[in-house]
Amino acid sequence: MEDTMALQNDLTPVVEMKGITKHFPGVTANNQVTLKLYPGEVLALLGENGAGKSSLMNVLVGLYRQDEGEILVRGTPAEIHSPKDAVQLGLGMVHQNFKLVETMTVAENVVLGLKHLDFIPSFSEICRRINTISRQYNLQVDPRAYIWQLGVGEQQRVEILKLIYRGADILILDEPTAVLTPQESGELSRIIAQMIDEGKSAIFITHKMEEIKRFSQRVQVLRKGETAAVLETSKTTPSELARLMVGREVLFRLEKKICCPGEPVLEVKNLCASNEAGRPSLQDLSFIIRAGEILGIAGVAGNGQRKLTEVITGLDRADSGKVVIQGKDMTNRTPLDLIQSGVSHIPPDRISMGIVGDMSVASNLVMKEYRSEPVVKRGIFNYKEVAKSAKEKIDAYNISTPSQNTEAKFLSGGNIQKIILAREIGACRGLLIASYPSRGLDVGAMEAVRLQLIDQRNIGNAVLLVSEDLEELITVADRIAVIYEGRIMGEVPAEKADIKIIGHMMAGASLKGAAQAAAEAELGEDGI
Template identity: 60%
Template sequence: MVGITKRFPGVLANDHVDLELHQGEVLALLGENGAGKSTLMNVLSGLYRADEGAIYVRGERVVIRSPRDAYELGIGMVHQNFMLVETMTVAENVVLGLRGLSFRLDLGHVKRRLRELGAQYGLKVDPDAYVWQLSVGEQQRVEILKLLYRDVDVLILDEPTAVLTPQEVDDLVEVLRRVITEGKAAVFITHKLREVMKFADRVTVLRDGKNVATRLTRETSPDELARLMVGREVLFRVEKTACEPGDAVLEVESLRALDDKGLPALRAVSLTVHAGEIVGIAGVAGNGQRELAEVITGLREATGGEVYVSGERITNCPPLRAIEVGVGHVPEDRIEMGLVGDMSVAENLALKAYRNSDFSRGPVLYPEGMRRFAEDLINGFAIITPGPETQVKFLSGGNLQKTILARELTACGGLLVAVHPTRGLDVGATETVRKQLVEERDRGTAVLLISEDLDELLEIADRIAVIFEGEIVGTTVADDASLGEIGLMMAGERTESEGMAT
């Protein structure tokens, strides 16, 4: 790809990007959220047309107008959101959209070929299974098989590990290794440094739509890649002392709840978080994490079980009651639930501290006190904003998250429920948020940290509970040694230490 430029209204998503992919390699395309990775690969796979630039395949200039054009050139992509038809079988999905097929298509032949490909590349899937019966990891295998069935030479995978357990990630590495020994090549999009080091032969780093560097993986390091990705030095490990847990702050007993579709989302979840402790909830998305946070913070009804905070029963109490007993909440959805876009940074920061006598006595507000309160938090949490009067809707994602965190941490009186607190944040903001969580723990707050990012949990949690299909299938101390164990539990395997020890 030479000089690829792609604009969206108001956004320069790709800015004269050059990118080379060689036969027999896995190329990582690394960059923070919004760096332009998906856009660039959507251009290559025919979903978008570039505004400028050219694409060459084996030295020939080509024009790719559609995904079908891309297939014909041997290029195929697995998108972040899979594009499978749930009510059809694996084999039917694989042949869907192939040119020149009739209804009398020989599915028997397709299935045989899929079994062969599955064996060849280590992609086991039953061709007769319906897609709705498959786990997310299996659906990803179907997407890959679909490309291999079309005999593509270039496989593009957009953030493929986001939905996988650690073991599935290892399996995927194996698959890609086998694929490239066949003279094919793969592009692996990610924002995780660890994965680049593990998966890729070379890495191209995008920042703000530009190609800022390309390196051989063996000649670079996570530190250098982080610097390239973010544009400055970054700290990696949050300094953390051993945990000294105090009394139980959050006690959840046999909690049950339904999801938005009315199906069981929590099935008798029990866990305890002590003062001065961070308990992480690990699990593949959609296993009850969201519902757990919502029930604890009073946003969703419990259909059974109890929630106590500092000894007070708050089961099915309104959210205000949770705030009164000292529950802070960093919600998953920052703008809709966490902040009021049209209000200023200062007002948002003060939302829960309205009883603070520095700026309010009864109905009387003292703007000077509120401004000072806001300025302290803006400095303390390194919130980048033109000033306390700026409306929060003009802040970037990382600064929105820091604003919520600042408010919730100062308002919370014992328990903080943080849901994906660093999702979508750049490396710098992630570092700040993680440090703040650990500092809060050290001040004696009990922190329940729900995260899909295992590295994050291993880095800052003291204990990790794994949730699978609405149940806590095990808990373990958070150290690197427990990674394998956690992975097995994320896939639903139970361990001896089942339930949450108190």
């Protein structure tokens, strides 16, 4: 593949991967891939779920060993046999699924694996260094906090801090923003910009087109393990990239037929709940979702969304108020009761809650059908039916897996998400609770999932869609309610939704106040 930047041909790349091939049982994750990263640049790595992005980067940092090909770091052939070798070469990676040890502190995680160094500083010295980096990069983290006490945004900061602490100057960021709020993503872009200013280089994996524009100078597109194109970011467009990635046109707008709501399916009445510390996390929440309707919940993560979905699905308890499903009081019932009353749940944290990694793809797909026919007949497991049902779902959701029997943990991040979607949407009998369903999906899969949600509504199910992506809420939902500090600030019909007004409500304004603030801001803009 020819490089597009003539100027850079004179520079020695900081990383050059030549003809990398990596096989796994039943799949070739990378086939003769060549990649160059130049000093001081951000290269975006783009591709469908399962295209081989994480595998290629895992080869670069010594987690996987390539079957063919060679790697040069700063012009010198490098033998990278372990992450330790990678650290010594100045390579650092933030993984798609964080690799932090939950029961250890931030400081312990930062130095974990650095034992080969001759000198290990004391705990207080490590904390002092972490605090210095925190100040320098405005990365707020308490070095003495335990990982399990931190939210995903903070965990992400720890991962970045780990890279800086270890002196990495070649950064590999595998979908670092997939689990972040828009505010946290903004913070991350500031930190990346600062690191690039200091002369570091980065490979940035993302599915979000606007991030490719914001962060990168060049973009390399992988398709089915091979390089489909290397382009200058400023000379390409989201639709060209989408086409190169998935090999077809991707609609960025969805058609939706008019919503015809039926009977109430979910009624939430004056719901109150509190967190572990006893503070209120849901405060007097009320709303109704009818059959054939999608209610979107907009809000910055951490404002009670998780509590709300967990109370509805029986995973957590309400202090007071009611959850009524299809006319039946289901408040504080068990998760099994709720599953049996037709509730499906796409959880926000797909790895720890959504799948059993050591079980096969097929078992994960039919997990919700274990108690009913035809998967179980007269108490006996019908393996033929399991295989049939799994195959249907693999085809319908385009899940890329070597076979049904592959353990789920070996699938790419996006394909794991597709397993959960296929199982939960497939099992929905009335109410579907979907939290951030398109996280980590490529543009093609994202479009397919949004269509699936709309389909569920069209066939008469009620859908609760929790998302931070306002575009997604506006295109998919029928009504949008905004949650802030556990309260509903107001509700608007999606077709009349104004992103600015919703933004103000997400920051705590009432509907009226938000409309006023948005109007004033507009006047201000006109006046300039």
